[in-house]
Amino acid sequence: xxxxxxxxxxxxxLDPQGKAIEGALRSLGVAGVQSVRQGKVFDxxxxxxxRASAEGALKDACDKLLAxxxxxxxxxxxxx
Amino acid sequence: xxxxxxxxxxxxxxxDAVRALRLVAGAKPQVVWHAEHELxxxxxxxxxxxxxxxxxxxxxxxIAARANIMDAVRAHAAKGGLVLGICNGFQILCEAGLLPGVxxxxxxxxxxxxxxxxxxxxxxxxxxxxxxxSDLIRIPVAHGxxxxxxxxxxxxxxEHDGRIAFRYARRDGQIDETxxxxxxxxxxxxxxxxxxxxxxMMPHPENYIEPEIGPTDGRGLFESLAGALKAA
Numbered sequence: 001x002x003x004x005x006x007x008x009x010x011x012x013x014l015d016p017q018g019k020a021i022e023g024a025l026r027s028l029g030v031a032g033v034q035s036v037r038q039g040k041v042f043d044x045x046x047x048x049x050x051r052a053s054a055e056g057a058l059k060d061a062c063d064k065l066l067a068x069x070x071x072x073x074x075x076x077x078x079x080x
Numbered sequence: 081x082x083x084x085x086x087x088x089x090x091x092x093x094x095x096d097a098v099r100a101l102r103l104v105a106g107a108k109p110q111v112v113w114h115a116e117h118e119l120x121x122x123x124x125x126x127x128x129x130x131x132x133x134x135x136x137x138x139x140x141x142x143i144a145a146r147a148n149i150m151d152a153v154r155a156h157a158a159k160g161g162l163v164l165g166i167c168n169g170f171q172i173l174c175e176a177g178l179l180p181g182v183x184x185x186x187x188x189x190x191x192x193x194x195x196x197x198x199x200x201x202x203x204x205x206x207x208x209x210x211x212x213x214s215d216l217i218r219i220p221v222a223h224g225x226x227x228x229x230x231x232x233x234x235x236x237x238x239e240h241d242g243r244i245a246f247r248y249a250r251r252d253g254q255i256d257e258t259x260x261x262x263x264x265x266x267x268x269x270x271x272x273x274x275x276x277x278x279x280x281m282m283p284h285p286e287n288y289i290e291p292e293i294g295p296t297d298g299r300g301l302f303e304s305l306a307g308a309l310k311a312a
Contacts, residue, residue, distance in 0.1 A: 013229070016189050065146060068139055068175065070182045070230065 001046045001054055002079040007067045008039035042066055051078065081309040083109040083125040086153070088144040093130035093166065093286065100286035101127070104302035114147040124309050125162045126153050128169030130222070130284060140183060140225045141171030150176050162206055162305065163278040167223055170270070170280030179271055179280045180238070181230030187263025191224040195295075196261055198269055198283060199249035202242060205272065206308035207279045210300040216249055217297035219283040221261050226282040228264040228271070238271055245270035245279055 009015050015037050022036040044061070046054045058076045067074040083105075085097050094111055101107040109127070110120050119126065133144035144150075150172075157163050157178055165173040173179045186192060200208055200215040211217065230238070238244060247267035248260035255267035262282070270281030285298030 013184075014187075016185055016187055020189055065138070065142065068142065068182055070174075070180075071184065 001049055001051070003044045003046060003054060003058055004077045004079070005042040005044060005058060005062060005066055005074055006039060006077065007042070007062070007072050007074045009037060009071055010073055013071045040066075054078070081105055081107045081124060081306055082120070082122045083107050083127055083305075084112045084119050084123045085109050085127045085129055086114060086149055087111050087129075088114045088131070088133035088147060088172075090133040090135055091129050091131035091168065093168075093284065096284070096286045097127045097129045097166065100289050100298065100302050104289050104299050105306035107306070112149060114144065114149050117148050117152060119149070119152045119156060123156065123161070125164065125305060126156055128153075128163070128165040128172050130167030130169060133168055133172065136225075139175065141168055141173075141175040144168075144172045145175035145177075154178065157273065157278050160275060160277050162308070163273075164207065164305070165278075165280040166284055166286065167221075167226075167282055170282055171225065173278065173280040178278050179273060180234045181228055181271070183225050183282070184227045184229055185225050186223070186227050186261070191222075192226070192261040193220075193222040194261070195220050196269070196283060197249045197251065198246040199253060199255070200246060201244045205245070205276045205279070205304075207245065207301055207304050209307055210303040214253065216251070216253055217300070218288065218295045219285055219298055220287050221283045223262070223282055226262040226264065228262075228268040228282075230265070235265060238268075239266065241274070243272045243274070243276075244268055245272050246281055246283070 018037040025033045062074040098109045101109045171183045200211045203211045203213045246269040285301040288295045288298035
């Protein structure tokens with residue numbers, strides 16, 4: 001089973017890298033960019049086909065390692 | 081005094097820490113590989129050195145914080161044992177949950193390698209007895225992710241409990257957040273655990289101990305530790 005974990009900064013946390021990218025896009029003349037926040041994507045392959053247990057495992061992975069929940073939140077998506 | 085300096089893949093200041101413990105505190109530190117499960121018997125101080133453990137992959141200190149040896153470090157800290165994390169070591173302590181908060185990218189996005197002025201916030205801990213409260217000391221920093229942050233209630237608790245160890249200061253002793261090297265909230269350069277036996281700090285006291293090299297303001301920290309552990 002394939003899943004994608006998306007880790008992003010909480011909205012209250014400043015993201016200087018996102019700001020720098022936002023500025024760079026503006027200076028490149030990309031139209032209409034209002035703001036940019038940077039995050040991380042993890043594509044994970046899991047054994048078996050049980051979605052509930054996969055969700056449990058990925059939550060465990062996020063809480064233990066993939067996200068620092070002091071500043072980040074995460075969500076999990078499954079490939080259809 | 082029996083210090084153990086933990087070596088992770090990508091640590092690079094462990095020999096500086098060893099040298100400071102030898103020269104200033106007269107100790108014979110043991111370097112302990114991260115994959116070990118136990119600290120050497122009788123260890124009374126654990127040092128997590130600076131560097132770039134695991135190449136800073138994922139987040140600074142994130143993977144090192146989950147190394148085998150960290151369970152032993154956690155147990156040592158829980159018993160009241162002293163733990164000092166410098167630079168990457170501070171990041172590892174935060175990721176390991178031994179200190180609250182997190183160190184994020186410097187506000188100006190640049191790696192900062194220079195001398196800073198630190199204000200010693202209290203001189204009654206095992207790490208700072210050789211200083212006086214409000215001393216201004218010269219110590220170098222070298223980091224890209226030293227911007228300390230935490231949620232409001234955590235910061236309020238740290239401030240209320242007097243758990244700020246050092247702040248980035250100006251020459252007049254005032255704290256100027258915007259003028260610090262990394263944008264850390266309230267100018268925080270180092271913090272203590274609840275029982276004041278764990279200290280994490282971004283600056284490198286181990287690099288300012290020899291007059292041949294420059295200022296020696298870092299000696300006080302190692303002198304304090306030597307004093308605290310001799311008395312114990």
